[in-house]
Amino acid sequence: MNVIKFGGSSLASGSQLKKVVQIVKDDAARKIVVVSAPGKRSAEDEKVTDLLIGFGMKALAGHDYSSVLSKIVNRYQTIAEELSLGTEIIGEIRQNLDDLINGNKDEPDYYLDAFKASGENNNAKLVAAYFNKEGVPARYMNPKEAGLLVTNEPGNAQVLSESYEELAKMRDSEEVIVFPGFFGYTRDGKVCTFSRGGSDITGSILANGIHADLYENFTDVDAIFTANPNVVENPIGIKELTYREMRELSYGGFSVLHDEALQPAFKLGIPVQIKNTNNPSASGTRIMKERQLSDQGVIGIASSSGFSSIYIDKYLMNREIGFGRKVLEILESRGISYEHMPSGIDNLTIILHSDQMSSEEEQSLLVQLEEELGADSVKVEHDIALIMIVGEGMRERMFTMSKAATAFSENNINIDMINQGASEVSVMFGIQAKHEDLAVKALYEAFFEKK
Numbered sequence: 544m545n546v547i548k549f550g551g552s553s554l555a556s557g558s559q560l561k562k563v564v565q566i567v568k569d570d571a572a573r574k575i576v577v578v579s580a581p582g583k584r585s586a587e588d589e590k591v592t593d594l595l596i597g598f599g600m601k602a603l604a605g606h607d608y609s610s611v612l613s614k615i616v617n618r619y620q621t622i623a624e625e626l627s628l629g630t631e632i633i634g635e636i637r638q639n640l641d642d643l644i645n646g647n648k649d650e651p652d653y654y655l656d657a658f659k660a661s662g663e664n665n666n667a668k669l670v671a672a673y674f675n676k677e678g679v680p681a682r683y684m685n686p687k688e689a690g691l692l693v694t695n696e697p698g699n700a701q702v703l704s705e706s707y708e709e710l711a712k713m714r715d716s717e718e719v720i721v722f723p724g725f726f727g728y729t730r731d732g733k734v735c736t737f738s739r740g741g742s743d744i745t746g747s748i749l750a751n752g753i754h755a756d757l758y759e760n761f762t763d764v765d766a767i768f769t770a771n772p773n774v775v776e777n778p779i780g781i782k783e784l785t786y787r788e789m790r791e792l793s794y795g796g797f798s799v800l801h802d803e804a805l806q807p808a809f810k811l812g813i814p815v816q817i818k819n820t821n822n823p824s825a826s827g828t829r830i831m832k833e834r835q836l837s838d839q840g841v842i843g844i845a846s847s848s849g850f851s852s853i854y855i856d857k858y859l860m861n862r863e864i865g866f867g868r869k870v871l872e873i874l875e876s877r878g879i880s881y882e883h884m885p886s887g888i889d890n891l892t893i894i895l896h897s898d899q900m901s902s903e904e905e906q907s908l909l910v911q912l913e914e915e916l917g918a919d920s921v922k923v924e925h926d927i928a929l930i931m932i933v934g935e936g937m938r939e940r941m942f943t944m945s946k947a948a949t950a951f952s953e954n955n956i957n958i959d960m961i962n963q964g965a966s967e968v969s970v971m972f973g974i975q976a977k978h979e980d981l982a983v984k985a986l987y988e989a990f991f992e993k994k
Contacts, residue, residue, distance in 0.1 A: 544714060545572045545757045548724065548746035551582020551590060552763040553820035554666060557625025563670070564677050566761065566823050567719060575713060575753065576681075577724045577746040578670050580662025581618055591618055591662045599658030602644050603651055612640060619669060632672045636665045650733075652697035657734045660726035663742060667723035674719060681719040686727045689713060691748065693727035693735050700727060700735035702748050702807070710752025722749060743804030747815075751807035758808050758815045760800065765825040767792070767799050767817055770844045770987045774980045779991055781842060782826065783834040788842055788933050789815075791969040795845030795931035805830065840940030841990040843933045846983050848976045850882065850927040852960065853893040853909070857918045861888040866916070873911055877904070882929070883962045883971065892960060894973060897925060927959065928979040930972045932986060938967040947972070950989040956982050 547567070553559055567573050580591040594615050601608035620633050643661060646654050667683050674681035690709025693700035706727070713720055724742025726734055737744045743760065750758035764772075766780030767789075784792075786809045793800050799817060808815055815830040860866055867884070870891065874881060883894040900908065905923060913921045937943050947970070951958055960973030974982055 544574050544753060544755055545570070545759055546575045546577065546746055546750040546753065546755045547573045547759040547761065548577040548742060549579065549820065550742070550760075550762045551579040551592075553582075553761050554578055554580075554670070555582045555584045555588075557622050559820065560622065560626060560670065560673055562820050562823075563761075564674060564679060566820065567674070567679060568677075569823070572756065573719070573759070574716065575720045575722060575749055575755075576670070576674075577722050577742060577749060578663060578667050579724055579742040580666050581622065589614070591615060591666075592659060594618070595658045595662050596655070598640075599643070599655045602658070603648055603654055608644075615640065619665060623669060626673050626676070628669070628672055628676065632669055635668060639665055653733050653735070656697040656726070656736045659736050660723070660734050663723035663725045667721045671721040674721065679719055680717070681721050682716075684713070684720045684722050686723065686745075687732070689722065691727040691745075692730060693737075695729050695733070695735065697735050699738050700729075700741075702727065702744075703730075706748070707752045710749060711754070713749070714753045738803065740804075743800055744807070747804050747807040750813050750815075751811050754811060755808075755813055758813055759818055760804075760815060761818045761820045761823075762799060763819060763821060764799065764817075765819045765822055765827065767797065767828040767843075769842065769991055770983055771796070771846070774846075774983045775987045778987065781828050784828060784830045784842065785834050785935055786830060786832060787968050788935060789830045791931065791933045792843045792845045795929065795933065795969070795971075796847035797843070797845050834935070836936040836939065839934070839990070840936040840943055841932045841934040842936070844983055844986045844990070845931045845933065846928055846979050848926075848928040848979055849897050850894055850929055850973070850976075851897040851905075852924045852927050852973065853895070853912070854890065854920075854922045854924070855893070855912060855916065855918050856890045856920045857916065858889055860886075860891065867891070869916060870912070873908070873915060877908060879908075883960070883973075885960055885962050894927065894929070894960065894962075924959070926976040927973050928976040928982070930974060930979070930982045930986065931969050932990070933969045935968055937970070944970070946989045947986060950985040951982065954978075954981055954985045956985065 582590050598608050598611045619636050671681045671683040692703040692706045724745035726736045768778040770778040786805050812832045818827040819825050879899050881893050881895045909921045956978045958972050962971040
């Protein structure tokens with residue numbers, strides 16, 4: 544029994560849904576279908592989830608929302624008309640959207656989460672109706688009915704362990720279950736969404752719950768590539784990845800899978816297959832607990848920007864017990880999270896997302912760090928990009944760091960920071976953001992083109 548998840552691009556139009564129903568028909572093991580909200584039909588289009596966020600914000604503020612509401616209804620109506628579904632399903636969706644407006648505005652976070660979740664919820668109803676029309680016995684299942692319980696954290700919900708026993712009952716269904724992704728319910732019945740992109744998480748949770756043989760994640764690419772195809776021309780597709788490699792690549796900037804999505808499947812060792820809705824015959828990429836290592840140590844290159852570094856220098860820092868704890872306490876007191884913290888004997892660098900502070904808050908933080916730590920100097924640098932090379936086989940291969948350093952040197956890219964995890968599955972480089980694409984190209988050439 545397989546769980547199969549379709550992303551927003553796979554459900555953006557009636558023509559896409561025709562591909563989806565055929566994919567489900569092609570394999571009788573595909574019994575649980577997790578759906579996202581309709582995505583973009585073109586680069587200029589808007590995602591339904593983005594429209595719903597705007598809708599919810601206007602409704603919460605008491606502003607006129609009629610225009611955005613019409614856009615949302617029209618998206619579903621266009622899909623229904625393309626599939627000849629009639630008007631009943633659109634009436635049901637319109638009623639749901641009207642009911643959202645009358646929700647409890649005294650709890651704005653929960654109020655907005657209900658709007659965001661409705662994109663997946665209403666799409667699941669539409670998809671189930673279409674499946675039945677096409678001769679695939681199917682039923683829509685609401686997460687509350689299924690027993691998907693989550694923590695009281697709007698926008699960042701976590702599944703509660705007691706959910707899995709309830710979700711296991713879906714194995715008994717003779718129909719295809721169409722399940723909305725992205726959200727669950729708290730114990731007191733409130734809608735709470737996972738972090739953005741959380742339909743991937745839902746699919747993984749359900750795969751765990753029913754002890755699936757396979758979790759198939761359908762998107763709009765033939766495979767996970769060794770590098771961003773928007774940066775590197777025709778990069779090599781990856782046939783197999785381990786869970787750890789995928790987690791590192793997702794964190795580093797790969798957007799194919801949500802970076803938390805694999806954890807529930809990982810716990811049971813359930814393989815995950817990335818497939819293309821538009822080319823389902825392509826083999827895709829399989830993600831599993833372990834894989835056969837090849838001669839190629841590095842399997843992927845990822846990058847992301849929008850970081851800053853805070854450099855703290857203090858003579859004999861290494862002898863000062865509790866210095867690192869004091870730094871982290873200062874960050875915690877300001878609600879700031881950090882990504883990496885490499886250090887030397889007299890200095891320490893904090894890498895963090897730049898958007899966590901205004902310029903005024905940043906200056907205040909620098910003063911606090913200098914005064915409370917007794918630092919000799921505290922400096923900040925903006926526009927940092929993090930470049931990551933990933934591969935289980937790196938620790939078995941000599942000259943990996945030499946290759947990377949040579950690639951940077953030959954392209955006049957200065958390395959501001961290097962951080963290698965204890966697992967030795969990844970190495971992170973901090974560089975100036977203006978060199979991000981050049982660095983990815985240089986590393987790709989070094990590891991995948993040069994013989």
